[in-house]
Amino acid sequence: MAVQSVESSTTPSASGAFGPAVALSCRECGERFELGPIFACEACFGPLEVAYELPAGDPEGLRRRIETGPNSIWRYAPLLPVPADVAELPSLNPGFTQLVKADNLARELGVTGELHIKDDSGNPTHSFKDRVVAIAVQAARTFGFTTLSCSSTGNLAGAVGAAAARAGFRSCVFIPHDLEAGKVVMAAVYGGELVGIEGNYDDVNRFCSELIGDPAGEGWGFVNVNLRPYYGEGSKTLAYEICEQLGWRLPDQIVVPIASGSQLTKIDKGLKELIAIGLVEDRPYKIFGAQAEGCSPVSAAFKAGHDVVRPQKPRTIAKSLAIGNPADGPYVLDIARRTGGAVEDVNDEQIVDAIKLLARTEGIFAETAGGVTVGVTKKLIEDGLLDPSLTTVVLNTGDGLKTLDAVAPTTGPSAIIRPTLDSFREAGLA
Amino acid sequence: MAVQSVESSTTPSASGAFGPAVALSCRECGERFELGPIFACEACFGPLEVAYELPAGDPEGLRRRIETGPNSIWRYAPLLPVPADVAELPSLNPGFTQLVKADNLARELGVTGELHIKDDSGNPTHSFKDRVVAIAVQAARTFGFTTLSCSSTGNLAGAVGAAAARAGFRSCVFIPHDLEAGKVVMAAVYGGELVGIEGNYDDVNRFCSELIGDPAGEGWGFVNVNLRPYYGEGSKTLAYEICEQLGWRLPDQIVVPIASGSQLTKIDKGLKELIAIGLVEDRPYKIFGAQAEGCSPVSAAFKAGHDVVRPQKPRTIAKSLAIGNPADGPYVLDIARRTGGAVEDVNDEQIVDAIKLLARTEGIFAETAGGVTVGVTKKLIEDGLLDPSLTTVVLNTGDGLKTLDAVAPTTGPSAIIRPTLDSFREAGLA
Numbered sequence: 034m035a036v037q038s039v040e041s042s043t044t045p046s047a048s049g050a051f052g053p054a055v056a057l058s059c060r061e062c063g064e065r066f067e068l069g070p071i072f073a074c075e076a077c078f079g080p081l082e083v084a085y086e087l088p089a090g091d092p093e094g095l096r097r098r099i100e101t102g103p104n105s106i107w108r109y110a111p112l113l114p115v116p117a118d119v120a121e122l123p124s125l126n127p128g129f130t131q132l133v134k135a136d137n138l139a140r141e142l143g144v145t146g147e148l149h150i151k152d153d154s155g156n157p158t159h160s161f162k163d164r165v166v167a168i169a170v171q172a173a174r175t176f177g178f179t180t181l182s183c184s185s186t187g188n189l190a191g192a193v194g195a196a197a198a199r200a201g202f203r204s205c206v207f208i209p210h211d212l213e214a215g216k217v218v219m220a221a222v223y224g225g226e227l228v229g230i231e232g233n234y235d236d237v238n239r240f241c242s243e244l245i246g247d248p249a250g251e252g253w254g255f256v257n258v259n260l261r262p263y264y265g266e267g268s269k270t271l272a273y274e275i276c277e278q279l280g281w282r283l284p285d286q287i288v289v290p291i292a293s294g295s296q297l298t299k300i301d302k303g304l305k306e307l308i309a310i311g312l313v314e315d316r317p318y319k320i321f322g323a324q325a326e327g328c329s330p331v332s333a334a335f336k337a338g339h340d341v342v343r344p345q346k347p348r349t350i351a352k353s354l355a356i357g358n359p360a361d362g363p364y365v366l367d368i369a370r371r372t373g374g375a376v377e378d379v380n381d382e383q384i385v386d387a388i389k390l391l392a393r394t395e396g397i398f399a400e401t402a403g404g405v406t407v408g409v410t411k412k413l414i415e416d417g418l419l420d421p422s423l424t425t426v427v428l429n430t431g432d433g434l435k436t437l438d439a440v441a442p443t444t445g446p447s448a449i450i451r452p453t454l455d456s457f458r459e460a461g462l463a
Numbered sequence: 464m465a466v467q468s469v470e471s472s473t474t475p476s477a478s479g480a481f482g483p484a485v486a487l488s489c490r491e492c493g494e495r496f497e498l499g500p501i502f503a504c505e506a507c508f509g510p511l512e513v514a515y516e517l518p519a520g521d522p523e524g525l526r527r528r529i530e531t532g533p534n535s536i537w538r539y540a541p542l543l544p545v546p547a548d549v550a551e552l553p554s555l556n557p558g559f560t561q562l563v564k565a566d567n568l569a570r571e572l573g574v575t576g577e578l579h580i581k582d583d584s585g586n587p588t589h590s591f592k593d594r595v596v597a598i599a600v601q602a603a604r605t606f607g608f609t610t611l612s613c614s615s616t617g618n619l620a621g622a623v624g625a626a627a628a629r630a631g632f633r634s635c636v637f638i639p640h641d642l643e644a645g646k647v648v649m650a651a652v653y654g655g656e657l658v659g660i661e662g663n664y665d666d667v668n669r670f671c672s673e674l675i676g677d678p679a680g681e682g683w684g685f686v687n688v689n690l691r692p693y694y695g696e697g698s699k700t701l702a703y704e705i706c707e708q709l710g711w712r713l714p715d716q717i718v719v720p721i722a723s724g725s726q727l728t729k730i731d732k733g734l735k736e737l738i739a740i741g742l743v744e745d746r747p748y749k750i751f752g753a754q755a756e757g758c759s760p761v762s763a764a765f766k767a768g769h770d771v772v773r774p775q776k777p778r779t780i781a782k783s784l785a786i787g788n789p790a791d792g793p794y795v796l797d798i799a800r801r802t803g804g805a806v807e808d809v810n811d812e813q814i815v816d817a818i819k820l821l822a823r824t825e826g827i828f829a830e831t832a833g834g835v836t837v838g839v840t841k842k843l844i845e846d847g848l849l850d851p852s853l854t855t856v857v858l859n860t861g862d863g864l865k866t867l868d869a870v871a872p873t874t875g876p877s878a879i880i881r882p883t884l885d886s887f888r889e890a891g892l893a
Contacts, residue, residue, distance in 0.1 A: 104534055104559070125826055126561060129534070131587075136553070137631065155585060157561075157826070159864070195826030201567065205892065210879045218867050221874045224823030226892060229879040240882040247884055249893035393654030396555055396587070396625030434589070434864040437648050444651045449640045449659040452670040454677055462635065462656060463679035 050175040053088065054114035057081040057262050060364070068114070070176045070259045080360065081262045083114045085306075092311035096281065099273075104129045106164055106270040112306060113270070114263055115171045123200045124170065127163030128270050130155040132278035132426070137394035142411055146285070147424040151275055152397055158219075159432035160353075160400070161296070162192035165267030169256035170196050172263035178254035180205055181225075182244075184237040187216035188353055188431060193256055194223035205253070207237050216435065234355075268296040272303025275426050276313050283308075283318045285423035288410050290402045290430055291322045291331050291376070292354045294361030301368045321419065322365050322376035323409035325349035325384060325401075331362045335369060335376035342366070350381045350439045351401040353431060375418045379408035387411065388433065388440055400431030401439050480605040483518065484544035487511040487692050490794070498544070500606045500689045510790065511692045513544045515736075522741035526711065529703075534559045536594055536700040542736060543700070544693055545601045553630045554600065557593030558700050560585040562708035562856070567824035572841055576715070577854040580837075581705055582827055588649075589862035590783075590830070591726070592622035595697030599686035600630050602693035608684035610635055611655075612674075614667040617646035618783055618861060623686055624653035635683070637667050646865065664785075698726040702733025705856050706743050713738075713748045715853035718840050720832045720860055721752045721761050721806070722784045724791030731798045751849065752795050752806035753839035755779035755814060755831075761792045765799060765806035772796070780811045780869045781831040783861060805848045809838035817841065818863065818870055828863030836860075 056065040061079025072081055088095055088111050095111060102108030106128030107120035120126070131152050139148035156163040166189070173181055181197040181204045183189050190206045197204035204225030208217070209232060221227040230237045244250040245258055254260045276283060283304060289297040301320055307313045324332045327349030334342045342362030347355035359365070369376050379387070384401055387408035392398050399407070406427050413419035433440070450456040457463060486495040491509025502511055518525055518541050525541060532538030536558030537550040550556070561582050569578035586593040596619070603611055611627040611634045613619050620636045627634035634655030638647070639662065651657040660667045674680040675688055686694050706713060713734060719727040731750055737743045754762045757779030764772045772792030777785035789795070799806050809817070814831055817838035822828050829837070836857050843849035863870070880886040887893060 123566070131556060137629070152587075155587065157582075157585065158828070159589075191828075195822075195828070197826075198823050199567070199826035208876075210876070214871060215864070215867055217876065218871050218874050219828065219864065221876060222819065222822045222828050222863065222870055223826055224819065226877045227875070228887075228890070228892065229876040230882050231879065232882045236882040240884075240887075243884055244887065249884065249887065389652065389654065392625075392652045393628050396627075396629035396653055398588070398621075398625070398649065398652050432864070433652065434645070434649065434862070437645050440652055441644060441648050444648050445657070446638075446640070446647065446651060446659040447656045449661065452660050452662045452666040454673055454679065457658075457670075457674065457679065460658070462658065 050116050051114045052110060052116055053085045053112065054083045055086050056084045058084040070254065072259055072261045083262050083266050087112060087306060087310050089310055095310065096312060099277065106167060106267065109270055109273045112273065113168060114266055115168065119171060122171070122174070124167050125157040125163055125196050125199055127156045127167050129274060132275060133395060133397065135395050138391060141390065141394055142414055142421070144414070144421040144425065146422045149426045150391070150395060150397060151271060151426055151428050153428065153430045154397070154399065154432040158191045158195050159435065160188040160192065161268070161271065161430040162188045163196070164270050165264045166192045166196045166256055168267040169254065169260040169264040170200050170202070172260050173202065173254035174200070176254065178252055179203060180253045182206055182241070182253050182255045183257050184234070184241045185220070186234050186352055186355070187212060187220065187435065189257065190216070190220035190227070194220055194225045197225055198223040207241055209233055209237055213438065219435070265295050265299050268299035269303035269306070271296070271428065272300045273307065276304070276307055279424070281313055283313050283316055284426040286319045286321065286374070286419055286425040288321045288323055288406050288413070288425070288427045290354055290406050290428060291324050291359060291365060292356045294331060294359045294365040297322055298361050298364045298368060317373070319372045319374040320368050321374040321409070321413060322369055323406045324376065324378040325351040325354055325405050326378045326380040328355045328357055329378035330357060331359060331365050332376045332378040334362065335366055340366060350436070351384055351405050353400065353402050354405060375413065377409045377412055377418070379405060379412060383408040385439055385443065389444070391429070392433070397429060398433030399429040400433055400436040402431050403429035404439070480546050481544040482540060482546055483515045483542065484513045485516050486514045488514040500684065502689055502691045513692050513696050517542060517736060517740050519740055525740065526742060529707065536597060536697065539700055539703045542703065543598060544696055545598065549601060552601070552604070554597050555587040555593055555626050555629055557586045557597050559704060562705060563825060563827065565825050568821060571820065571824055572844055572851070574844070574851040574855065576852045579856045580821070580825060580827060581701060581856055581858050583858065583860045584827070584829065584862040588621045588625050589865065590618040590622065591698070591701065591860040592618045593626070594700050595694045596622045596626045596686055598697040599684065599690040599694040600626050600632070602690050603632065603684035604630070606684065608682055609633060610683045612636055612671070612683050612685045613687050614664070614671045615650070616664050616782055616785070617642060617650065617865065619687065620646070620650035620657070624650055624655045627655055628653040637671055639663055639667055643868065649865070695725050695729050698729035699733035699736070701726070701858065702730045703737065706734070706737055709854070711743055713743050713746050714856040716749045716751065716849055716855040718751045718753055718836050718843070718855065718857045720784055720836050720858060721754050721789060721795060722786045724761060724789045724795040727752055728791050728794045728798060747803070749802045749804040750798050751804040751839070751843060752799055753836045754806065754808040755781040755784055755835050756808045756810040758785045758787055759808035760787060761789060761795050762806045762808040764792065765796055770796060780866070781814055781835050783830065783832050784835060805843065807839045807842055807848070809835060809842060813838040815869055815873065819874070821859070822863070827859060829859040830861030830863055830866040831869050832861050833859035834869070
């Protein structure tokens with residue numbers, strides 16, 4: 034299936050369903066393949082990613098085209114593996130979420146430069162997963178899949194269910210059977226099939242890999258398996274938006290949560306693309322990775338100076354980051370080291386404190402993953418690894434309403450009173 | 464405090480803190496007052512609303528200015544009681560939420576015209592309350608209040624807590640002490656004072672009215688009491704956005720939920736303003752009100768042909784609409800009758816069915832209030848009161864994650880299986 038001449042812009046894919054994407058290329062050996070529903074290199078089993086011929090020569094024209102485009106990730110269609118008319122097809126239209134200038138938080142953390150929160154809780158199902166799923170849905174459409182599927186611990190299941198409903202796909206998503214009730218409702222309400230698996234997330238994943246090879250899984254697009262190369266590209270849009278919202282400028286430092294590590298690697302890819310096509314000035318930037326102490330395989334490897342990531346058994350309240358064997362771990366280590374960043378972790382108590390700190394300073398109620406990035410930012414500043422005088426962007430990738438349990442035990446009324454002024458005064462609130 | 468010459472654009476308010484707003488005027492007797500933290504007419508005790516000198520004479524220029532403005536309600540600053548530089552002040556920057564073309568839902572409902580959902584779950588705290596609070600915060604800033612407050616059953620408490628945190632106000636909000644745990648967490652997490660009142664929402668309200676007249680409440684801005692005239696104007700932005708997102712065109716029909724009724728009246732006000740300043744063509748539009756059967760005082764009055772609204776004791780799952788004695792009820796009746804609309808209600812089962820219908824057709828998970836509007840839309844079509852061949856906009860004002868209990872009992876996995884292909888086949892899912 035390997036092809037030799039995919040660089041030619043005369044291939045149907047270059048002008049059609051995949052926009053500027055021209056091939057899949059292996060991240061390990063560089064072998065190229067036609068754009069298809071495949072995810073591993075036939076030669077070396079390395080992961081595949083989308084390769085492009087990006088628009089060059091007229092950065093001003095491209096910038097104008099983007100700025101007058103839709104208020105969603107589709108404004109970046111010229112840089113994504115999607116057709117030019119993608120915004121006219123049914124989609125949840127995620128993205129272009131707020132970049133919040135966090136002056137109150139900056140004061141608390143001793144940041145004298147600019148501090149921004151990229152708040153992805155504003156997406157349609159309130160996590161960054163809507164971005165990646167939107168690209169996967171478009172690929173599924175092109176490949177003729179009729180069922181969308183995934184393995185998930187919550188956010189992704191909801192994102193797939195919702196996107197499938199809007200786009201007219203059947204969906205069948207798989208979750209561990211013992212998830213919190215709220216996440217189950219969110220995953221089921223969109224009317225697709227929701228299957229609880231007696232086992233943990235690893236069991237769910239293994240089952241999905243089996244199903245893909247079975248006739249029962251024919252015609253199924255698993256967004257995070259056989260559509261993964263396309264899916265992953267959705268995370269690039271975080272980099273694009275951050276730079277555009279900073280006035281077409283690279284941040285000096287960016288703090289990204291690590292689950293599989295894919296998001297961090299795609300943000301780096303997106304920043305490099307913007308430099309290459311001249312949409313931002315080429316300047317150094319540092320990428321920092323953030324993990325929970327209870328699932329910190331990449332942080333541990335970074336600190337130990339290792340190139341390989343030793344798997345861990347996750348035990349943290351940051352369940353959306355609880356991947357003990359992160360597929361992109363080694364790439365994350367490369368990027369953190371190459372850019373002069375770091376990988377750090379915080380414990381559950383620090384995560385909860387950071388969720389509350391962000392809420393009380395900026396009015397943003399983050400999920401546990403947002404507590405991880407804010408907590409790690411604080412720690413990196415204290416340890417002198419993150420320069421508080423520069424422009425820093427911290428990602429919040431999800432919504433506190435989905436992880437209420439993390440803060441509920443320590444978050445409640447200041448007082449319960451009778452409906453009288455006397456009772457109000459007695460409570461010391463006047 | 465009544466003034467005679469507020470129409471003059473040389474008053475400080477006209478060019479300053481309140482933008483194009485020039486006075487408060489009584490909706491009953493028309494008496495005018497200086498812009499201040501007052502809410503009832505000194506002459507007749509009628510409710511006060513903001514009166515404007517709106518920009519006239521250059522609709523094209525205004526339209527351009529709006530279209531190049533921020534992606535929030537502040538793009539409409541020239542039409543709101545806020546200063547021209549409001550977007551530079553700390554705010555949650557709500558609004559400009561998606562208007563979703565709901566083709567799948569249209570098919571299910573037999574709508575042959577355009578059907579759109581205005582999805583306000585995309586706001587920062589996931590309800591339309593962020594719009595009204597943002598305007599109230601700006602007024603509080605101008606009046607020198609240092610504490611923001613409200614009585615609330617949930618959505619408003621969260622919106623005030625978050626907005627106060629970002630804008631640098633102290634907050635102290637009041638709720639019935641026995642609210643659902645999730646709503647309590649959401650209201651408390653932003654770090655302001657949250658006070659549970661031993662009593663129901665009416666008791667909370669009564670207590671707040673007492674507090675406003677007491678020295679203990681000095682310097683306090685109650686967004687839905689002494690800041691209510693400004694607060695209410697936030698709902699106009701729904702009308703502005705809908706028309707802009709339709710390509711500067713009035714919808715033929717719009718379905719709005721009724722709690723106090725304020726939102727519906729302000730949407731009508733907004734549409735009339737757009738016509739008056741020439742931003743949309745003057746054409747007839749119909750406004751429909753939607754209530755839950757268990758709290759349907761306005762619907763009951765509409766059907767009985769009454770001008771007065773008889774209070775009810777609420778008993779419905781649509782708690783954010785459960786106001787038994789809606790202050791703006793009579794105005795809603797006027798508007799529904801004047802525009803040729805109607806007021807209708809649906810029962811709890813129909814609300815749940817409508818939440819699920821919207822989720823499975825469009826991937827939008829609405830709170831119970833969204834179930835009310837979608838359910839009422841269905842009923843109005845069946846009864847021949849809403850024309851399915853025209854352009855219709857239905858409001859979803861909140862987020863399903865906040866009212867999980869409504870759908871949880873009937874929403875869950877299709878199957879629980881072992882992680883094997885055999886188990887998958889046995890479940891009949893292959």
